[in-house]
Every structure is written in C-alpha cells, then in structure tokens.
Amino acid sequence: MAERRERLDQPNLPRRGLRVNYDPEAFGRSTERIARFLGTGRYLVLQTIVIVLWMGYNALPGVPHFDGYPYQFLTLVLSLQAAYAAPLILLAQNRQDDRDRVNLEADRSETRQSMADVDYLARELAAVRISLGEVVTRDFLRSELARAIEDLGEDLAEASREDDLDQPDQRRGRARD
Numbered sequence: 001m002a003e004r005r006e007r008l009d010q011p012n013l014p015r016r017g018l019r020v021n022y023d024p025e026a027f028g029r030s031t032e033r034i035a036r037f038l039g040t041g042r043y044l045v046l047q048t049i050v051i052v053l054w055m056g057y058n059a060l061p062g063v064p065h066f067d068g069y070p071y072q073f074l075t076l077v078l079s080l081q082a083a084y085a086a087p088l089i090l091l092a093q094n095r096q097d098d099r100d101r102v103n104l105e106a107d108r109s110e111t112r113q114s115m116a117d118v119d120y121l122a123r124e125l126a127a128v129r130i131s132l133g134e135v136v137t138r139d140f141l142r143s144e145l146a147r148a149i150e151d152l153g154e155d156l157a158e159a160s161r162e163d164d165l166d167q168p169d170q171r172r173g174r175a176r177d
Helices: 024-038 041-059 072-134 138-166 168-176
Strands: none
Touching: 024 041, 024 072, 041 072
16 A cells, blocks of 8 residues: 655645635624524514414324424424524624624724813813913902092092192182183
8 A cells, every 4th residue: 555645844735625705794794684583572473373383283183294293303493493593693793792892992082082172171271260360350440440530530639629729819810800
C-alpha cells in the first residue's frame, strides 16, 4: 500500500465545499419577522388550533389515521419547530443587541456633547454674573442721580444766595429804572 506523505511546510489546498451565498441583512430581517410572529398571541392561537385539529382527526373512529394515539409524528413536528424557533429567536436577539449597542453609542456621544454644552453655558453664565457685579444697578443709579440732583440743587441755591448778597445794589437800581 502506498504511503501518503503530508507536507507540513505547505498549506492544504482549499476544499470546495457547499457554500450558500445569502445576504446576512435580509436573512436577519427574516429571522426577526419570524421571531416576532412566534411571540404573538395569534401564533399561539394558530398552533393550538392545529394541534387540536391534529389530535381530533387522529382520534376519530372510522377514518384513516396518519398519526396514532401516542402522536409521535406530532411530537416530532413540535420538536423540529422548537429546534428551529430557538436559533431564530437567538438571531433576532443578537440583532437587537447590535442595534442597542449602536444606539447606546449614539446616546453616549449625544450625552458627551450635551455635557460639553452645559459646561460651556455654565462658564458663560459665571462670566455674565461676574460682569453684572461690575455693572451699575438701576437702584444704585437712581440713588446716585437723586443725590447728584440734591447736591446740584443745594449748589444752585447757595450760588443764588451768594449772588443776592454780592449784588444787592444792582438789583435795586434795576428795579428803579
């Protein structure tokens, strides 16, 4: 018998296997639709109706039965359904996890931007408060203006009294003319 010698220094030739080309996104959408349907009340009602009809037909006397009393074929069908439903549901959950992960990253990015905006606005507000501390308030301005008017009134009254004292003769002379 000829001895087959394998060469370990060279990779094996690729074997051409059965490859199915499919769009993973389309397949994922299909599995999600199926998984959503499997989780509805409509599916449970339909499955219950099918099982009751199956068992009822096979329990009728005088008709040919395709699945006898222990209902082994029904058990096989339900087992196959469960065997396919579980991976479909897991695929749908994985896709949902991927979407949630992307949404979470977007939310985190938006939160970071919002926090940066809030920090900026807080700094701006602090700067405005500091600037307002240096700005004259309305009440302070009114009191200063009132005090200035009062001082001007007093100065005017004093100047007018001084004029009256300094020039009494001129006024009397004008009054006589």
